[in-house]
Amino acid sequence: MNYNSTPLALVSEREFVATESSSGDDFNRFTPEEAASGEILAPLSPEEQRDRHLLELKVRQAFYQTGKALAQLRERRLYRSTHRTFEAYCQARFGFSRRYSDYLIAATVVIENLQQMRTNRSQNQPHEPEQFDENNVSALQARILPTKLEQVKPLTSLKTANEQWQVWYQAIEAANGKVPSGRIVNEIVAQLKKKPLVLAQHDWQVGDVFTLVNLEGQQRKYNGCCCIAKELTDSTVTVEVHDATMSVKLENLNEIASSDDKRQLPQTLRRVRRLREIESLDRGAENLLKDLSKRTNLTPVEEGLLSWIENYYRVTE
Structure with missing residues (x-):
């Protein structure tokens, strides 16, 4: 498997919309700042709404940057001055178990594999329409990436980037063109392994x-x-x-x-x-x-x- 080490690119506004929803109506559904009672506390401008959602996406994808950092710490053995093992270092410094650290590192590989498959798909379809609407669901789905570690964990058990991409794409379809939950991804992986x-x-x-x-x-x-x-x-x-x-x-x-x-x-x-x-x-x-x-x-x-x-x-x- 080819592990592309290129950092995850910043998500554009259009890609963010594709990541969070399959239509403009769904995107607008998230725009008001509402209290638990439904009261609008302070309306945001359209620009502020986009900025908020882009920043929230970065927070949700923080697991990727964490995994990349852990991979470098392990690969370069930068823990060796204070700890004998990477496991002891992660537990002492971050409170991470070895299993959780391994999941984070493996998740970065999955994200990069999905990115590469998405890039390859885009190159193979140079005339793909740019407008994301209900008539262009396939183009929209091709741009969606995981936002939580729970969505990626099941994919780490698959051996190839192509398998990861196929399962992820099926999970998006099962979620009606939106970001699928970890449960949906896990169910599809389980079905695949029954074969x-x-x-x-x-x-x-x-x-x-x-x-x-x-x-x-x-x-x-x-x-x-x-x-x-x-x-x-x-x-x-x-x-x-x-x-x-x-x-x-x-x-x-x-x-x-x-x-x-x-x-x-x-x-x-x-x-x-x-x-x-x-x-x-x-x-x-x-x-x-x-x-x-x-x-x-x-x-x-x-x-x-x-x-x-x-x-x-x-x-x-």
Whole structure:
């Protein structure tokens, strides 16, 4: 999957209208400032109404910026001066559990995938009408993006950007052209997963690499870890991670798109697994190896640290 890292673009006024409603009447329905009793406290001008709704949209989409920031903190390990793990850092600094932090980071990827699919659709339909009205619902729906984390969570379990887009588009249709609730999105994802999941043999072979997502129970600690596929049995796959071999469902496998990562990752996991077999492994080495098990590729510094540990314990190819 190609993870576009371009920040979410600012939403234009027209796109905002498309995001919040499928018609001008629905947009006007939100315009008065009303107290609980229905009394109009202070009428807003049309310009103020638009500004208010645009600002409210930014507040509702704050989860995206939070997820982007967390992703950089984790990727660059900027927590290392005060905390041993990213999980401890998030809990201490923000009160976030590791699961919630992972959801926020995964949600940014989904948003960017939806953005990219929307861009591709627009490029493939250069003559799409610009007026958003009841006769142009498809064009309007193509511009709607999630506004809450609850709407995105179910989409993080889908493996490809195309699946995420298809489910999101169906959810918009189910919500009559408006922003769908998290419940609607979750129901559509659940229906999709009830269908037989078949991984074509020509698309899968022993040795392919993936990252693990949406694992639950005792396997939850492996979310985000890289794995190597070893055997396909009906709707499950036996995989190797850095310290175990286990069976997971097909929807728990997130495809790694980069050909360079696909080449490097199996070798990295083998090296990590060899080191993990050492009984007297130092806790510093153990923590580093656990972190490296979630990297699809190694930086020069990470490669150097891994080589140093191998030399220290005299473990070589």
